[in-house]
Amino acid sequence: MARNNNDDDDAIDESDCCGNGCTNCILDHKPQPSQRAQLAGKRNVILTYANFRLLSNEAHKADAQVRLMHFGYHTEHDADDSILDIPPGHHVMLRTDATTPLLRPYSPYWSDFAAKEFKLLIKLQPNGPMSSFLANLQPLQVLQFRGPIGGNYVHDAKAAKCIVIIAQGVAIAPTLPLVAQILDNEDDMNRIRHLICAQDLEHVYFRERLLEFAQYWNYSSCLYLAHQSCTCCDSNTPPTDQPCEQVRRQLRYKEAAYTGRLEAKQLAAQLPVNDADNIVVIIAGHSSFQREMSEQVAKVAGVSAGNIHLL
Numbered sequence: 001m002a003r004n005n006n007d008d009d010d011a012i013d014e015s016d017c018c019g020n021g022c023t024n025c026i027l028d029h030k031p032q033p034s035q036r037a038q039l040a041g042k043r044n045v046i047l048t049y050a051n052f053r054l055l056s057n058e059a060h061k062a063d064a065q066v067r068l069m070h071f072g073y074h075t076e077h078d079a080d081d082s083i084l085d086i087p088p089g090h091h092v093m094l095r096t097d098a099t100t101p102l103l104r105p106y107s108p109y110w111s112d113f114a115a116k117e118f119k120l121l122i123k124l125q126p127n128g129p130m131s132s133f134l135a136n137l138q139p140l141q142v143l144q145f146r147g148p149i150g151g152n153y154v155h156d157a158k159a160a161k162c163i164v165i166i167a168q169g170v171a172i173a174p175t176l177p178l179v180a181q182i183l184d185n186e187d188d189m190n191r192i193r194h195l196i197c198a199q200d201l202e203h204v205y206f207r208e209r210l211l212e213f214a215q216y217w218n219y220s221s222c223l224y225l226a227h228q229s230c231t232c233c234d235s236n237t238p239p240t241d242q243p244c245e246q247v248r249r250q251l252r253y254k255e256a257a258y259t260g261r262l263e264a265k266q267l268a269a270q271l272p273v274n275d276a277d278n279i280v281v282i283i284a285g286h287s288s289f290q291r292e293m294s295e296q297v298a299k300v301a302g303v304s305a306g307n308i309h310l311l
């Protein structure tokens with residue numbers, strides 16, 4: 001059961017941190033009133049812990065441990081003076097004290113400003129305390145979220161750079177609003193290379209959405225499928241630049257894939273040569289993945305730390 005929201009001041013202290021060493025910790029990135037909310041003259045409901053009701057909870061077709069959860073703002077006194085603003089690339093903190101107090105960050109892949117709703121893609125971790133709690137959620141159950149937290153990457157629509165977005169597994173979620181923001185703005189001349197690391201094609205989340213993105217002149221993507229199986233290759237078959245015929249037949253128009261991990265050689269092929277100042281790299285994934293990828297992009301393309309952003 002969610003707590004009553006009677007502590008709704010905006011103070012942040014040590015107890016607001018989940019202790020997992022997040023790159024964008026709430027202690028350094030306090031939720032700030034958004035420009036959009038200020039322009040609209042409205043209150044952003046999520047700036048302090050707010051109640052959200054679970055509207056739907058679907059298992060992903062390839063993996064029952066991956067859930068698509070849709071939440072809507074819940075209040076008994078909803079005067080129309082509020083909005084929900086979670087800018088692209090930001091996350092929110094989920095707080096629960098069902099059994100013991102727990103705090104965990106989650107990154108919405110979709111949110112609606114006026115309807116005050118958002119969606120999460122959640123991978124339930126074996127034996128994870130928050131995962132166990134989420135696995136047993138009931139329809140319409142009310143949870144408490146606070147945010148938006150982030151701001152490590154501030155997009156410049158006038159920059160005309162090559163934005164390389166590297167996403168691992170469910171961490172593709174916060175990269176979708178970032179991509180959509182660029183593609184939806186006709187005046188934005190930045191180009192996006194979306195490098196998506198997944199175990200296999202079945203685990204490429206939001207594949208249809210990625211195919212929609214591929215219609216735009218300034219978007220391209222490549223899937224890195226570390227454990228793609230087929231009947232023609234075995235574990236001794238070395239990865240090649242082109243997937244085998246069987247995997248190729250499963251790809252859709254404008255879909256590029258590589259059956260292996262994204263490593264230095266593949267990164268070097270994706271990053272523009274001798275143009276480090278015009279490359280911006282955004283990395284979404286587990287902290288060890290973020291560390292490894294940051295080191296690789298710095299090494300293979302000389303991208304400076306200031307142009308590498310971790311979500």
Ligand SMILES: Cc1cc2nc3c(=O)[nH]c(=O)nc-3n(C[C@H](O)[C@H](O)[C@H](O)COP(=O)(O)OP(=O)(O)OC[C@H]3O[C@@H](n4cnc5c(N)ncnc54)[C@H](O)[C@@H]3O)c2cc1C
Pocket residue numbers: 020022023024091104105106107108120121122123124125126127128129130131132170173285286311
């Ligand atoms: C900024 C940020 C945003 C996040 N957004 C999302 C999101 O949108 N969806 C989502 O499912 N999770 C997300 N996470 C992870 C999430 O906060 C929890 O860690 C996760 O749900 C597990 O919580 P837990 O309490 O069940 O298990 P924990 O006790 O936190 O973790 C259990 C085990 O799983 C490992 N683990 C946790 N997360 C991952 C991961 N992503 N990949 C591989 N191993 C992992 C931990 O290292 C640990 O060994 C995000 C994390 C951060 C830092």
